[in-house]
Amino acid sequence: MSTEQGMRLRADAQRNRDQIIAAATQAFLDEGTEHPMEEIARLAGVGIGTLYRRFPDREALVRAVAQDNFGALADEARAAIAEEDTSWDALVRLLGRSRVLRLSLRLSLLSPATWHTIHDDPLIVRHRTDILELLDEIVRGAQTEGTLRPDVGTGDIAVLGTLLLRQGPGKEEMLTRALSLMLDGLRASPGTPLPGRSIGLQDLITSMQKT
Amino acid sequence: MSTEQGMRLRADAQRNRDQIIAAATQAFLDEGTEHPMEEIARLAGVGIGTLYRRFPDREALVRAVAQDNFGALADEARAAIAEEDTSWDALVRLLGRSRVLRLSLRLSLLSPATWHTIHDDPLIVRHRTDILELLDEIVRGAQTEGTLRPDVGTGDIAVLGTLLLRQGPGKEEMLTRALSLMLDGLRASPGTPLPGRSIGLQDLITSMQKT
Amino acid sequence: MSTEQGMRLRADAQRNRDQIIAAATQAFLDEGTEHPMEEIARLAGVGIGTLYRRFPDREALVRAVAQDNFGALADEARAAIAEEDTSWDALVRLLGRSRVLRLSLRLSLLSPATWHTIHDDPLIVRHRTDILELLDEIVRGAQTEGTLRPDVGTGDIAVLGTLLLRQGPGKEEMLTRALSLMLDGLRASPGTPLPGRSIGLQDLITSMQKT
Amino acid sequence: MSTEQGMRLRADAQRNRDQIIAAATQAFLDEGTEHPMEEIARLAGVGIGTLYRRFPDREALVRAVAQDNFGALADEARAAIAEEDTSWDALVRLLGRSRVLRLSLRLSLLSPATWHTIHDDPLIVRHRTDILELLDEIVRGAQTEGTLRPDVGTGDIAVLGTLLLRQGPGKEEMLTRALSLMLDGLRASPGTPLPGRSIGLQDLITSMQKT
DNA sequence: TATGAATGAGTATTCATTCAT
DNA sequence: CATGAATGAATACTCATTCAT
Structure with a gap:
């Protein structure tokens, strides 16, 4: 919930900002990113004017929520x-344990419009790049350890990760089992060679820009 | 694109209905289920009044599209x-090959509102039940064959299936690889026992009602 | 429910016409003259196309219903x-007994728009003129008999008559008593002279054209 | 044009509210309660959004206008x-002099739909009860004075009153004469006994609930 | 001729955003 | 600065009327 901006806000203004981000995050998750701004202001306990003073339009709010969440994921x-x-x-741990963070990316999936909003934001791009580079570090480490099959790339893992970033039919236990099944497929010395070639970090970054 | 209704429509009316369903399916996938009704009518090449004669409100249209797609998946x-x-x-084949059908369920994921619209529709419920029962048949067959590890349930597979029913970062090849990784985790004689107990057909049906 | 038109219709067409008039009369009374045309067609047991073949637009239907009722009142x-x-x-009898006919004029009162529709129709004008002339005959007769106070005009009576042409708070008995009270005020040798001058037949006709 | 609500509105908001009520009252009288909301907003000199902020739908506006007018009548x-x-x-005075107020009740008569809207509103019910009780006080006073025939009840008078609450064929003078005729029928020592039994306050209240 | 499908103008209503208090 | 009132463009939906079957 950090500000991620150059200028420091007055304490009460910062509190308002945090409440708005929190309310918006919840509302976006529960009701989608089209949720009425006025309702979000109400949930945050501020006036609609205050919300707009902080975030000049819906896009800005969506961006801020996404920045907040992607930063936390990094x-x-x-x-x-x-x-x-x-x-x-x-x-x-990264794929499975970060319950709250897992919710992060759901934001980017809720509506096609939201995707466009988020896609080009410089700060989000940086967070995303950070995340992927950190993941790349983990992936190469695991392959060096011999625990991860060598024919998968960071992109493959990222794809699996994003697949988990949704409410499945619902239950937590189900996703945990799904993750186990996936990790079983990821362990070194698996049954079948994968089709295609390894999706590396750069492939993924490139594909995100084009899609 | 079949009618799924008791009464036959006049030939031209049926054609219009089909065009509307097709246009709506596309629009919902591209732009979400909140897409303007007027635009959908235009895409279908009919007047807005025609759309509303066939589908009295947006919910009815969303339901019809979902029925159509779930039926095709069954x-x-x-x-x-x-x-x-x-x-x-x-x-x-079911998890991986049905490109068009895979899009089916994305509809139910696009917005929380859509989920509510779809959830209780009797015809959709029946299609969903059919799908799960057919999947159950496949799962038990594969376990009998010895090709599928015995400690997964139909629900586990269904969860994996729904995980694939999204636009990932996008590329088809990526999803194909992800599927391969998952299937590797599903083969008989895997590395690790799964956490929790097998999610069976009934568990899944129950969880869908509660969520 | 007579045709009131020059050309004879085929028997089944006449039956359709009568059913439409009957349905429209009822719908207008129950729900107002803005009631959907399609619903009126349904009540009449005919298709919307048939209704429009007979009555080219709503005004025509309203006029026909009014003609029908005013004719019956005459x-x-x-x-x-x-x-x-x-x-x-x-x-x-005229003021009090014609239950069904009393409903006639309510039509002209339901909405300002209806009033304009009805106002200038030649056939309705003729019926209205007939009614007023017949009433004039009755009024002068009653004054000659000595049963009606001489300082009221036909217009005064007509005003009282139209006042009764509404659902009051509802009950029939109430309107009957109200009529009695009014008639008591109309009897010859009343208490107070009336303000203004007698409203005659011509005054009333004139005022209807101007309003 | 008083607020009739718990909370005070900001001065400018109150002014807008009053203008809207005034414009709506006029529009409803002139054109009926189906008159376009946008036009009402324009007449009130406010944006359509402002109208809807104060009155969430047409029913709310109709109710507010009715409350306002019934309150004024009380x-x-x-x-x-x-x-x-x-x-x-x-x-x-009550039956005859309150020109503006007389218009009040016309609102409830304009369309069957309006009647339903108004019928159950608690504040309107209270105003209506107040009006009837005050009228009852007047009626019994006049009977004690010996100026009003003893065989009429408050309900009889109310029925006469509502009969006047309409545009007759139009002219003011006509209604004045009609009132005189009615009042002549009401004076003590009339010619004929009334049919049925006196309609009392309670009869009327009961009949309003049932109709 | 009867039918009901198609059309689109007309209205109600919502909600993002601006602005006065 | 915070607030919430005002605005009006965008959108859902209705229904009179026309037209193909």
Whole structure:
């Protein structure tokens, strides 16, 4: 929930901003990014005017929420690298443990319009690049360890990761099992060679720009 | 694109109906289920009044599109069972090959509002039940064959299936590889036992009602 | 429910026409003259196309209904004169007894738009003129009899009559009593002279054209 | 044109509200309660959004106008009691003099739909009850004075009153004469006994709930 | 001729955004 | 600065009327 901006805000203004981001995040997750601005202001306990003073239009708010969440996800990736013993553990943690962060990207999936809004924002691009580079570090580490099959690329993993970033039919346990199944497919010495060639970090970044 | 209704429509009316469903499906996929009704009518080449004569409000249209697509998915499952040699092949085909059908379920994911619209419709419920029962047949067949690990349930597979029903970062090849990774995790004699207990057909149906 | 038109219709066409008029009369009374044309067609048991073949637009239908009812009211006035022993009795009957006919004019009161529609129609004008002339005959008769105070004009009576042409708070008995009270005020040798001068037949006709 | 609500509005908002009520009252009287909302907003000199902020739909506006007018009618009844020397005079004033107020109730008569909208509103019900109780006070006073025939009830008078609450063929003078005729029928020592039994306050209230 | 499908102008209503208090 | 009132463009939906079957 950090400001991510150059200028510091007065304490109360910062509190308002945080409440708005929190309310918007929740509303976007529950009701989609088209949710009425006035309702978001109400949930945040501020007037609609205050919301607009901080975020000049809906796009700005969506961007801010996305920046906030992507930044947190990058932080989580750094923490996973720092705190886990092996790269495999870091990978498992990143794909599986960060419940809240997992919600992050759902934002970008809720509506086609939102995708366009988010896509080009410089700060978001930087966070995304950070995340992918951190993931790349983990992936190569795990392949060096011999725990991750060598024919997958960082992009493959990222794809699997984004697949998990949705409400499935719902239950947490289900996603946990799905993750296990996927990780079983990722372990070194798997059954079948993968089709196509490894999707690397750069492939993924390129594809995000084009899509 | 079949009518799915009791009464036959006049030939031209049926054609209009089909065009509307087709246009709406496309518009919903491209732009989300909030896309302006007038634009959908225009894409279908009919007047706005014609659209509303057939579908009294947006919900009715969303429901009709969903019915159409879920029905086609059930048909595809039946075809997979009938035409593939092994249950494993049927599973691979169902998870991976039905490009168009895969788009089906994306509809239910585009917005929380859409989910509510679709959730209780009797015909959709029936299609969904059919799909799950057909999948159950495939899963048990594959386990009998010894090609599918015995500790996964139909629900586990369904979760994986829905995970694929999204635009990932985009590319088809990426999803193909992701599927391969998943299928590797599904083959008999995997590395690790799965956490929790097998998610069966009934678990899934129950969870869909509660969520 | 007579045709009131030059050309005879085929038997089934006439039946359709009558059903439409009946349905429209009922719908207008129950729901107002803005009631959807399609619903009126349905009530009449015909297709919307048939309704429009007979009545090219809503105005035509409203006019036809009004013609039908005003014509019946003129008939009733003639019958009252022919069948009642005294002019006073004819007056009482006309103001009070013609339950169905009383509903006639409510049509002209339901909406300002309807009033304009009806106002200038030649056939309606003729019916209205007939009604007023018949009423004039009754009024002068009653004054000659000495049963009606001499300082009221035909227009005064007509005003009282139209006042009754509404659903009051509802009950029939209430309107009957109201009529009695009014008639008590109309009897010869009343308490107070009326303000203004007698409103005659011509005054009323003139005022209808101007309003 | 008073607010009739708990919370005070900002001065400018109150002014807008009053203008809207005034414009709507006029438009409803001239053109009926189906008159386009946008036109009403224009007449009030506000944007359509402002109208909808204050009155969330047409029903709310109709209700507000009715509340406003019925309230004013109750006030007029109170003033008549307070300011007139005799109950008879109060009755005459109430039935005859309140030009503007007389228009009040026309609102409830314009369309069947409007009637439903208004019928159950608690504030309107209270105003209506107030009006009837005040009228009851006047009626009993006039009967005690000996100026009003004893065989009429408050309900009879109310029925006469509502009969006047319409545009007759139009002219003011006509209605004045009609009122005189009615009042002549109401004076003590009339010619004929009334049919049925006196319609009392409670009869009327009951009939309003049932109709 | 009867039918009901198609059309699109007309209205109600919502909600993003601006602006006065 | 915070607030919430005002605005009007965008959109959903209705229904009179026309036209193909």
